[in-house]
Amino acid sequence: MSKAKRLLDILLFVTNRKKFTAQEIADEFNISIRTVHRYILDLSDMGLPIYSEQGRNGGYTVLTSRLLPPILFTEEEAVSIFFAFQSLNYYRNLPFDTEISSVEHKLYSSLQSEAKIKVDKIRSYIAFWNPKRTIDTPLLNDILEHSIENKSIYIQYESKSGIRKKYIRPIGVYAHDGLWYLPAYDYHKEKILLYRVDRILSILSTEINKDEFMNLKEWFNFREVKKPTRLHVHLTMEGVRQCKSAPYLEGSVETNEDGTGYIDTIIDKGELNFITSLFLRLGSHARILEPNELIDGLRKQAEEILTMYER
Amino acid sequence: MSKAKRLLDILLFVTNRKKFTAQEIADEFNISIRTVHRYILDLSDMGLPIYSEQGRNGGYTVLTSRLLPPILFTEEEAVSIFFAFQSLNYYRNLPFDTEISSVEHKLYSSLQSEAKIKVDKIRSYIAFWNPKRTIDTPLLNDILEHSIENKSIYIQYESKSGIRKKYIRPIGVYAHDGLWYLPAYDYHKEKILLYRVDRILSILSTEINKDEFMNLKEWFNFREVKKPTRLHVHLTMEGVRQCKSAPYLEGSVETNEDGTGYIDTIIDKGELNFITSLFLRLGSHARILEPNELIDGLRKQAEEILTMYER
DNA sequence: GTAAAACATGACAAGTAATGACATGATTAA
DNA sequence: TTAATCATGTCATTACTTGTCATGTTTTAC
Numbered sequence: 057m058s059k060a061k062r063l064l065d066i067l068l069f070v071t072n073r074k075k076f077t078a079q080e081i082a083d084e085f086n087i088s089i090r091t092v093h094r095y096i097l098d099l100s101d102m103g104l105p106i107y108s109e110q111g112r113n114g115g116y117t118v119l120t121s122r123l124l125p126p127i128l129f130t131e132e133e134a135v136s137i138f139f140a141f142q143s144l145n146y147y148r149n150l151p152f153d154t155e156i157s158s159v160e161h162k163l164y165s166s167l168q169s170e171a172k173i174k175v176d177k178i179r180s181y182i183a184f185w186n187p188k189r190t191i192d193t194p195l196l197n198d199i200l201e202h203s204i205e206n207k208s209i210y211i212q213y214e215s216k217s218g219i220r221k222k223y224i225r226p227i228g229v230y231a232h233d234g235l236w237y238l239p240a241y242d243y244h245k246e247k248i249l250l251y252r253v254d255r256i257l258s259i260l261s262t263e264i265n266k267d268e269f270m271n272l273k274e275w276f277n278f279r280e281v282k283k284p285t286r287l288h289v290h291l292t293m294e295g296v297r298q299c300k301s302a303p304y305l306e307g308s309v310e311t312n313e314d315g316t317g318y319i320d321t322i323i324d325k326g327e328l329n330f331i332t333s334l335f336l337r338l339g340s341h342a343r344i345l346e347p348n349e350l351i352d353g354l355r356k357q358a359e360e361i362l363t364m365y366e367r
Numbered sequence: 368m369s370k371a372k373r374l375l376d377i378l379l380f381v382t383n384r385k386k387f388t389a390q391e392i393a394d395e396f397n398i399s400i401r402t403v404h405r406y407i408l409d410l411s412d413m414g415l416p417i418y419s420e421q422g423r424n425g426g427y428t429v430l431t432s433r434l435l436p437p438i439l440f441t442e443e444e445a446v447s448i449f450f451a452f453q454s455l456n457y458y459r460n461l462p463f464d465t466e467i468s469s470v471e472h473k474l475y476s477s478l479q480s481e482a483k484i485k486v487d488k489i490r491s492y493i494a495f496w497n498p499k500r501t502i503d504t505p506l507l508n509d510i511l512e513h514s515i516e517n518k519s520i521y522i523q524y525e526s527k528s529g530i531r532k533k534y535i536r537p538i539g540v541y542a543h544d545g546l547w548y549l550p551a552y553d554y555h556k557e558k559i560l561l562y563r564v565d566r567i568l569s570i571l572s573t574e575i576n577k578d579e580f581m582n583l584k585e586w587f588n589f590r591e592v593k594k595p596t597r598l599h600v601h602l603t604m605e606g607v608r609q610c611k612s613a614p615y616l617e618g619s620v621e622t623n624e625d626g627t628g629y630i631d632t633i634i635d636k637g638e639l640n641f642i643t644s645l646f647l648r649l650g651s652h653a654r655i656l657e658p659n660e661l662i663d664g665l666r667k668q669a670e671e672i673l674t675m676y677e678r
Numbered sequence: 679g680t681a682a683a684a685c686a687t688g689a690c691a692a693g694t695a696a697t698g699a700c701a702t703g704a705t706t707a708a
Numbered sequence: 709t710t711a712a713t714c715a716t717g718t719c720a721t722t723a724c725t726t727g728t729c730a731t732g733t734t735t736t737a738c
Contacts (some may be wrong), residue, residue: 058724059696060371072479077713088698093715111706114713124445124477126437133470134435136463140451143495143542152447159444166435177515180582183541184454187617204488216605230494231454233544271491297527306498337644339671351676358669360650365662369695370725388684399727404686422735425684 062087064125066095067104070116071123077115131171134163138175139182146186146234149196186234193236193254196229203229203238206265212257219257225265228272229253239275248275283325288346291317295341304331328353373398375436377406378415381427382434388426442482445474449486450493457497457545460507497545504547504565507540513572514540514549517580521571524562536576539583540564550586559586594636599657602628606652613645636660643668 062085069084070076078092085092096116100106105119129137141160144150164172202209203226213222224240227248231237236253248270270278291299291309296317299309308321323331332353335342344351373396380395381387389403396403407427411417416430440448452471455461475483513520514537524533535551538559542548547564559581581589602610602620607628610620619632634642643664646653655662 079713090699090716091697094696097715108714109706110704110712110714112710112712113707114705116714120441122442122479122482124440124442124474126439127473127477128437129435129470129473130431130466131433131435132463133466133473136466137448137451137470139463140448140455140467143454144451152443152450155441155444155447156451159440159448162438162440162444163435166438168433171433174515180584181514181537181539182511183539183583183587185541185543185587187615191611191617200493203492204485216608226492228492228494230496232496272494273491276494276496304498333644333648336647336668336672339668340675343675354672355676357647357650358672361647361665361669362673364651364654365666390684401687401728402726405725408686419685420735421683421685421733423681423683424736425734427685 063095063098067099068123068125070099070106070118071104071120073118075115075117129163131167134167135171135174135178137163139178142178142182143184146184147231149193151197151200191235191254195256195259196236196253198259199226199236199238199253199256200229202226202259202261206269208243208262208265210260210262211251213251214255214257224249224251225269227270227275230272239272241269284322285325285328285349286346287319287321287323287331287350288344289319289335290343290345291319291338292341293317295338298338298341299334305334325349332357374406374409378410379434379436381410381417381429382415382431384429386426386428440474442478445478446482446485446489448474450489453489453493454495457495458542460504462508462511502546502565506567506570507547507564509570510537510547510549510564510567511540513537513570517576519554519573519576521573522562523568525566525568530568535560535562536580538581538586541583550583552580595633596636596639596660597657598630598632598634598642598661599655600630600646601654601656602630602649603652604628606649609649609652610645615642616645639664 066081066085069081073080078089078096081087081092081095082089096106096108106116107119108114108116137159141156144156150156164175167175208223208225210221210223213220223243225243227239227241229236229238238251238253238256239248240251241247242249287308289295293315296309296311296315299305299317299319304327305319308319309317310319311317328347328350332350335344335350335354336357344354377392377396380392384391389400389407392398392403392406393400407417407419417427418430419425419427448470452467455467461467475486478486519534519536522533522535524531534554536554538550538552540547540549549562549564549567550559551562552558553560598619600606604626607620607622607626610616610628610630615638616630619630620628621630622628639658639661643661646655646661646665647668655665
């Protein structure tokens with residue numbers, strides 16, 4: 057085996073072991089101790105942060121975390137990594153930020169100037185915009201970690217009605233429109249609720265759950281319809297246009313030949329509240345036929361406004 | 368110089384040159400032709416896709432695009448790249464998708480099983496959600512490219528009033544809430560407008576612009592206030608809460624000691640339309656003091672709804 | 679159809695690098 | 709004090725790399 061290959065094997069071995077003696081390496085790879093010492097000198101020269109302790113119980117210790125074998129990327133692949141990083145730009149409190157900047161540095165410094173220019177251009181001509189909120193989400197990392205580790209947690213949560221303590225089992229964490237959300241099973245209320253991570257004030261973790269629970273993908277596809285309610289609406293052309301731009305409804309909008317359209321679908325009663333504001337905005341571009349609760353809600357809201365701004 | 372180092376130099380040299388003869392390499396690196404042949408055999412064994420053509424005008428040809436020198440990543444760095452890729456999941460028609468999957472493959476296959484599990488968990492517990500619209504954006508790549516190359520373009524654009532031909536100069540492209548937007552200078556209307564990339568039906572490129580124009584970052588910070596209008600609103604506690612969650616207003620919300628609050632800022636008249644629906648939803652949680660146009664707008668919308676759903 | 683330009687491959691000697699064996703010394707903990 | 713460890717040096721041996729020369733093959737220009 058060539059020296060380069062063996063050095064690499066040893067590099068990977070030692071970054072895994074973190075602590076070892078020369079004898080162990082010699083046995084592992086069937087080489088003499090003298091050669092091990094020589095190899096370690098080489099690795100050290102190559103920049104591996106390794107130090108030695110003499111004497112009984114001594115040995116070598118490696119400081120870096122585990123390394124992957126060297127990887128050859130094409131220029132385009134490197135650029136694609138920068139493109140992906142660009143998409144994280146408008147978030148705060150993200151995990152891996154030190155790792156990401158060290159990856160950026162490693163890649164950027166080995167690009168040729170031509171490719172550097174391309175990366176610079178991507179950075180200045182492409183963005184993944186989010187409302188760059190002033191809202192801080194200091195516990196994002198903690199929450200992510202607990203979710204990944206499948207741990208149930210106690211949290212202090214700032215809800216509409218004040219600060220509450222809750223005992224929940226996270227399903228996963230997702231970002232939307234610059235905010236982080238945590239769908240989780242609430243043990244007390246015995247149902248799945250959606251929390252905002254920025255409103256979580258503290259975490260206390262408990263034991264790891266052994267069993268599998270619903271995962272994030274399943275949750276996205278899962279719409280609990282506890283109290284099914286028929287939503288039936290006629291839409292003008294403009295109504296169709298706007299409903300198609302509303303994430304929540306776009307799938308249910310049917311278009312007639314003349315460009316007008318309608319919605320006729322089943323939703324959960326709990327979602328009515330959320331939909332009200334959409335139809336408030338649409339005004340006469342949407343005529344609701346069912347349910348009556350929604351019409352009442354609209355009417356009530358409209359009356360509230362008229363009362364407030366009476367002439 | 369060691370063989371490994373020389374091989375690497377040659378690898379980088381040949382991936383740049385794409386086509387070359389053994390003699391050229393021999394001259395470049397001051398080694399014998401025989402050795403060059405041996406080296407090329409080595410590189411080929413290492414997986415470099417290189418093929419040879421015999422005879423006059425023959426030579427070697429390398430198939431891959433430019434390679435970067437091998438890079439050593441730590442496990443955490445690799446994981447951070449997967450994390451970043453995760454954020455692109457809910458987009459369609461993205462550029463670099465082949466590159467991204469090849470990077471994913473290269474990295475994933477050299478991770479140890481423990482780290483693989485971590486990546487899998489990130490994939491199933493973390494998401495960057497967008498309304499996964501049914502809307503297709505086939506021209507996204509083209510538009511990105513033209514923007515990056517600083518080219519003015521002719522486009523066919525599907526606007527409210529039908530299909531129009533436009534001559535524009537792109538500023539950049541950004542994603543928001545699952546849709547792609549193109550702010551660009553419209554030569555005809557002589558101002559900067561915002562286009563939706565999915566509504567662009569075709570592109571015709573023109574010449575490259577030599578001069579620098581506004582870039583995307585500048586545009587984001589640039590809010591043209593043509594008709595300044597004072598927005599003055601009193602908010603209840605709930606009003607404060609909701610306004611702070613509205614990207615557009617969060618910066619202007621001031622909170623009183625008792626938890627209620629107010630907004631007092633200058634906005635452009637053109638934005639009133641956009642704000643109306645927010646205050647419709649807020650109802651009595653927001654009392655607008657100025658401008659009157661906004662109050663009128665709310666009242667009109669409320670009346671429209673009451674008329675429509677008269678008992 | 680021939681010559682020139684290219685790759686392909688083999689053999690071998692000369693040179694260079696890597697290795698193991700051995701020796702010696704230093705440091706540390708039991 | 710002793711055993712376990714790293715650190716370093718020397719030297720013969722082995723393994724690898726390189727250049728030179730030789731011989732083929734393939735392709736294209738003339």
